[in-house]
Amino acid sequence: MKLQIASHLAIYALLELAAQPERQLSVAEIGQKYDISSHHLAKVMNVLGRAKMVRAVRGAGGGYQFAGNARRITLLEVIQLFEDLGDVRSEPGGSRDSTAEGRALRQILGEIDDITRATLGSITIVTMLKLVDRKRAKGPARLQPSRSVDAESV
Amino acid sequence: MAVEKLLAAKPDRHTAISSSGRRRLKLPLQIRAAEAVDLVAVIALDERITGVNKREYWDEMFARYGKIRPKGGFFLVAESGDRKSHGRVLGFIIGEVRAWEFGSAPCGWVFALSVAPEARLHGVGEALFEALSAEFKNAGVNKMRTMVARDNRLTLMFFRGEGMMAGPYIELEKDID
Structure with missing residues (x-):
């Protein structure tokens, strides 16, 4: 699976x-560890702030602090702030998807979606x-x- | 029993610092093998959680794992050590060592775990899990397995938090026409 x-x-x-x-850590400090541009990370931190998972601390030595419940926030909740994991069964199907073959394939792909969600939804911070x-x-x-990192989809 | 030794050494109320830095108050507990007098509390707790009274099932479970205490079978309860609710059953766990099912080398199966809702997030489930894990280790196995419904998020989160990962088997089922 790619995120x-x-x-x-x-x-x-x-x-x-x-x-x-x-x-509290600044965007630059976090970015340095993971080799991420501060510009890109700042946008991500804004989204996490709006979701109340982090809190911005102003002033000298300011930065971000964790603000959520680490025992309850799951990977699924974090990922869904940034992308739609989708569910093949809720997507509008074309005419070929309404055939028996299409419905059988959607059932199998739906199983995979369910397992993905259950896995990500069970892993807390x-x-x-x-x-x-x-x-x-x-x-x-x-x-x-041999593995290369794709900047758009790691 | 190994579990009694494991937890009797620290019966006092204590706090633990979690990875998130939050302090969780842990209840004073004793983990011990289930006895016949615990069955009423076990059945009541299960009925509270599942909404189904399964008296016959639990009688059978106790007969199989509690009474005769077979080698490799464990029915443990968590008993409150708190002054107010001393002796109250706060949760239970059942497991057994199974060998060579579908080619699997001997491993410990956890097939029942329940904690009273008001006692959750105080280390009861964790203490039961660790005690059963110690029993499995004493029985000579080094792997534990369980099965959880995909939509049972709370239980999945618990087992994940205890370090359980996806195993090499996939559960399958079919409607019998």
Whole structure:
């Protein structure tokens, strides 16, 4: 499954802030860790702020602070702020989709949509932080050199 | 039992700092093997959650996992250690070691878990899960599995929070014509 880059940035920023919720971080500080442009990240932070997942702190040393409930915010809620995951069954079908073959295919694709939603909807920010800790304890991953990062759709 | 040793050492009310930095008050608890006197509370709790009274089912579960305590089968309850509600059953968990179903090496199956709604978010489910995990480990298995309805978001979130990930099996079903 592929996500829009904004969804990735939002998840990274929330993980960074929720790991130490009393701390405030600037867009530049978060951006530096993940090699993200401040301009792009600022737009993402605005959306997270409107969703009350982060809070802007003004003044010297200002930045952003985590403001949500890390035990309740799920990846699905974050991703849906930036993109529509869609559901093949709710999309208007063409004439070929109303055939038995089309309906059978839509049923299978619908199963995949359901599993995607259930998975993303069950992973909270706290669960992700625990997962990050386990990955960190295992040491750095070996990157696969053949994989390239698509800037539009990571 | 291993679980009694595990939790009896820290019966006092304590707080835990979660990954989010929020403090969660954990209730004083004792996790122990279910006894016949717990069945009324287990049946009542299950009926509160599911809306269905399954007395016969729970009698059978107790006969199978509680009374004879077979090797690899565990029926545990979380009992309140709080002065006001001392001895009250706040939740329960059942699991057993299963081997070679569909080629799967022995692993611990969790097939029942329930926590009283007013006791949730205080570490009861986590304590039950950890106790069962310790029992499975003592029984010689190093993997746990469970099955959760896709739309049961709360339970899915709980198991995910305990570190459970998607396994190598896919559950399938069919209407029998």
